[in-house]
Amino acid sequence: MTDGSSTRATPPPEEIVLYEKDLDTKIATITFNRPDHLNAPTSAARLRYADLLRGATVDDDVKVVVIRGVGDNLGSGADLPDFMAGSEADRLAELRVDDPGVTYPPQGSFRHGATMGQWYANAAAGNRALQELKKISIVEAKGYCYGWHFYQCADADLVISSDDALFGHPSFRYYGWGPRMWTWVLTMGLRPFQEMVFTGRPFTAEEMLACNFLNKVVARDQLEAEVAKYALACARNRPVDSVFQQKMFFEVVKQFQGEYMGSLLSAMFESLGSTVRPDEGDFMLGDAIDAGLADSVNDNDAKFPPEFRLSKTRREEEE
Numbered sequence: 001m002t003d004g005s006s007t008r009a010t011p012p013p014e015e016i017v018l019y020e021k022d023l024d025t026k027i028a029t030i031t032f033n034r035p036d037h038l039n040a041p042t043s044a045a046r047l048r049y050a051d052l053l054r055g056a057t058v059d060d061d062v063k064v065v066v067i068r069g070v071g072d073n074l075g076s077g078a079d080l081p082d083f084m085a086g087s088e089a090d091r092l093a094e095l096r097v098d099d100p101g102v103t104y105p106p107q108g109s110f111r112h113g114a115t116m117g118q119w120y121a122n123a124a125a126g127n128r129a130l131q132e133l134k135k136i137s138i139v140e141a142k143g144y145c146y147g148w149h150f151y152q153c154a155d156a157d158l159v160i161s162s163d164d165a166l167f168g169h170p171s172f173r174y175y176g177w178g179p180r181m182w183t184w185v186l187t188m189g190l191r192p193f194q195e196m197v198f199t200g201r202p203f204t205a206e207e208m209l210a211c212n213f214l215n216k217v218v219a220r221d222q223l224e225a226e227v228a229k230y231a232l233a234c235a236r237n238r239p240v241d242s243v244f245q246q247k248m249f250f251e252v253v254k255q256f257q258g259e260y261m262g263s264l265l266s267a268m269f270e271s272l273g274s275t276v277r278p279d280e281g282d283f284m285l286g287d288a289i290d291a292g293l294a295d296s297v298n299d300n301d302a303k304f305p306p307e308f309r310l311s312k313t314r315r316e317e318e319e
Contacts (some may be wrong), residue, residue: 012044013042013047015033015034015039016032016033016045017030017033017045017049018032018033019031019052021061025235026064027063027232028056028062029066029067029068030063030068031068031070032068032069032070032149033068034045035071036134038076038077039069039070039071039074039075039149040076040077040145041083041124041126041148042078043078043079043083043258044077046125046140048126050124053130053132054129055086055133055246057134057135060184062273063234063235063243064135064235065135065138065204066138066139066140066227066231067139068139068140069140069142069230073144074141074142074144074145075149076144076146076147076282077146077150077170078147079139087228092104096124100289113270113273116269117179120258120263120270120287121264127148127151127180128155128180128183128263130155130156131155131251132245132251134247134248134251135244136240136243137155138156138157139157139160139166140224140227141153141159141161141214142165142223143162143165143166144165144312145165145168146167147171147178148166150168151179152237153180154180154183154187155159155183158215158230159213159214159215160214160230161216161217161218162206162207162217162218162220164215165205166202166212167202167204167205168196168201168202169312170200173280173300174198174284174285175270175273175285176197176214176273177266178266179263179270180263180266180283182263182265183263184222185256185262185273186259187212188213189211192207192211194305195282196278198208201310202310206216215230216230219282239266275295282297297310298311302314
């Protein structure tokens with residue numbers, strides 16, 4: 001997660017999530033464009049992302065959607081401080097409720113957090129929007145692939161990764177849960193994912209390839225060309241109607257596996273997070289937000305062996 005601090009105003013969602021499509025190849029590209037914040041989307045940017053994917057499903061000029069990030073990383077998660085600082089009006093806007101007569105559930109109620117937790121299980125919220133995309137999705141993974149960006153890797157049809165990528169969720173360190181846990185279990189396998197949750201450590205591209213989470217790993221300087229090659233092959237393979245039919249089949253398989261039920265269950269457990277009693281010295285979300293999330297995560301990172309740390313810089317340090 002990013003700490004959300006910056007001297008410049010937060011850019012509009014259209015600048016954070018870019019979109020373009022090639023009419024000749026029918027390949028569309030979604031680019032996360034906030035490298036100074038490790039490509040963290042704001043709440044509004046996540047909604048734009050969901051809308052773009054819904055539009056791509058309908059668009060007859062799109063067969064493949066490539067998802068990538070500007071700079072050295074795919075991204076390190078959503079802008080959590082941006083969300084935590086939001087007003088009641090911001091919450092309602094996130095929920096796409098524009099009725100001024102609606103009152104958001106008060107602080108201290110179960111519904112205060114659970115309302116958003118359940119919303120995150122909805123594809124329109126932008127956390128699992130790729131699950132309902134009826135076109136082929138390919139994620140170009142590199143550098144940090146944490147949190148919300150890790151969700152996109154889990155939900156994509158294909159993931160091509162650079163050899164320096166790291167996958168995981170800081171939430172396992174400061175909260176204990178992540179909205180896409182059910183899907184991670186199914187894609188990574190139970191034992192590897194349990195290790196990720198219980199230790200909080202990120203997994204390397206090599207480890208994720210070994211547990212069948214990734215389709216291919218290449219050197220960083222080969223990544224864009226490799227993704228382009230896969231995208232072109234997918235775009236040339238079958239008509240758009242065939243792709244739509246194929247995606248319907250795979251969606252049935254995922255729902256048979258309980259993909260949506262898993263999202264709802266994860267949302268329920270996240271909604272109960274405020275009931276967790278810390279043991280002495282535990283790293284808790286509320287304390288981290290008060291102290292500055294990024295700095296708190298980094299300080300906590302130093303308590304772990306170097307190869308278990310989330311920060312690329314700290315992973316290079318010796319004990």
